[in-house]
Amino acid sequence: MQLHNIDFNLLLPLRVLLEERSVSRAAERMHMSQPALSASLARLRRHFNDELLERRGNAYTLTPLAAQLLERSYSALAGLERIFLAQAEFDPTTTTREFTVVSSDYGISVLGGPLATVLTQEAPRARLRFHPITTAAVNNAPDSLRDLDGLLMPHGFITDGSHEDLFADRWVCVVAADNTVVGDRLELEQLSTLPWVYTLSGPSEYTPAAKHMQLLGVEPRVDVVTGSFLVVPALLRGSDRIALVQESLATQMGAGGGVRILEAPFDVVPLVEAFWWNPVYDRDPEHQWFRSKLHEAVTRAGLRPPRET
Known part of the structure; x- marks a missing residue:
C-alpha cells in the first residue's frame, strides 16, 4: 500500500478511540459528533480488516491488533508533531512541544523537578513527559529513541548513539x-x-x-x-x-x-549519568536547546559534575 492512499486524518481518531474504548467518550474528547466518529471507526475497521473494538458485556475491549496499534499510534503522532511543529529558528517562549525522556525513577527523582522548573521558566507552554525504562528502549537504542528526545542512563548499558555526560554520583x-x-x-x-x-x-x-x-x-x-x-x-x-x-x-x-x-566497605566505581539520543537530532535546534536545559537542571539540582568524583 502506498502512502498517498492513506488518510492520515484517521490517526488521531484511531488513538483516541482506542484509548477511550467508546465512541461517545472519544467524540466528546475530540469535539466531534458521534456519527462522524462512528464513520471514522468504520473506515478504520475496513482499512485494518479488524474490529479493533469488540463488545464484552457492557464495555468494549481492544482486539490484539488494536492493542498493538495503540502503542504505535503514540510514536506516529509524536513523529508527525516533530515534523509539522519544526521551526527554522526555535523560540522556547512560544513552543508547545512535548519533550519526552526515558528514565528510571532515580533519574526522575534527582533531576526531574529541577528540569521541569527550568522548562516552566523558559518554555511555559512546553510539556515534559517521562517514560519508564524498558528493555527494548535500552537494547534497541538508538532506533528506539527515534521518536523520543532521549534516555537518562548511566554508562555501561548503551554503546551506540549520541550522548552527553550530565553528572556523577557515588x-x-x-x-x-x-x-x-x-x-x-x-x-x-x-x-x-x-x-x-x-x-x-x-x-x-x-x-x-x-x-x-x-x-x-x-x-x-x-x-x-x-x-x-x-x-x-x-x-x-x-x-x-x-x-x-x-x-x-x-x-x-x-x-x-x-x-x-x-559508606560502602569497599571501593565502588562512581556512576556517570548521561543523556543518550538518536544522532538524527544532533543538529536539531529544539533538541540542542533541550540538552542545554538538562545541564542547567544539573546545576540547579546541585549534582556533581561528571569529572568530579
Whole structure:
C-alpha cells in the first residue's frame, strides 16, 4: 500500500478511540459528533480488516491488533508533531512541544523537578513527559529513541548513539534508621551475612555496584529484588536489610528519617549519568536547546559534575 492512499486524518481518531474504548467518550474528547466518529471507526475497521473494538458485556475491549496499534499510534503522532511543529529558528517562549525522556525513577527523582522548573521558566507552554525504562528502549537504542528526545542512563548499558555526560554520583549503603545490627559503619563480612534489597538499574540488569561487589567475592543474601529505587526505604523498614543506592537519592531518602546512610566497605566505581539520543537530532535546534536545559537542571539540582568524583 502506498502512502498517498492513506488518510492520515484517521490517526488521531484511531488513538483516541482506542484509548477511550467508546465512541461517545472519544467524540466528546475530540469535539466531534458521534456519527462522524462512528464513520471514522468504520473506515478504520475496513482499512485494518479488524474490529479493533469488540463488545464484552457492557464495555468494549481492544482486539490484539488494536492493542498493538495503540502503542504505535503514540510514536506516529509524536513523529508527525516533530515534523509539522519544526521551526527554522526555535523560540522556547512560544513552543508547545512535548519533550519526552526515558528514565528510571532515580533519574526522575534527582533531576526531574529541577528540569521541569527550568522548562516552566523558559518554555511555559512546553510539556515534559517521562517514560519508564524498558528493555527494548535500552537494547534497541538508538532506533528506539527515534521518536523520543532521549534516555537518562548511566554508562555501561548503551554503546551506540549520541550522548552527553550530565553528572556523577557515588554508591552508598543504606539501612533502616532503626537497624540495631549495623552500627556506625558496615563491616565487609556483614555484606555476606545480612539480607539485601537489590535494585535493578534496568529491567534486567543489577546495578554496577552490585556486580562489583560480586567480583570481590561477596555473595549477598538477597531477600528482595525491585526495579524501583524509590521503594527501597519501605523494603528496609523494620528489618536488618542493606541496599546500595546512589548518594544523591540516599540523601533524599535520609531527609525523611527512614534510612541511615553508610559508606560502602569497599571501593565502588562512581556512576556517570548521561543523556543518550538518536544522532538524527544532533543538529536539531529544539533538541540542542533541550540538552542545554538538562545541564542547567544539573546545576540547579546541585549534582556533581561528571569529572568530579
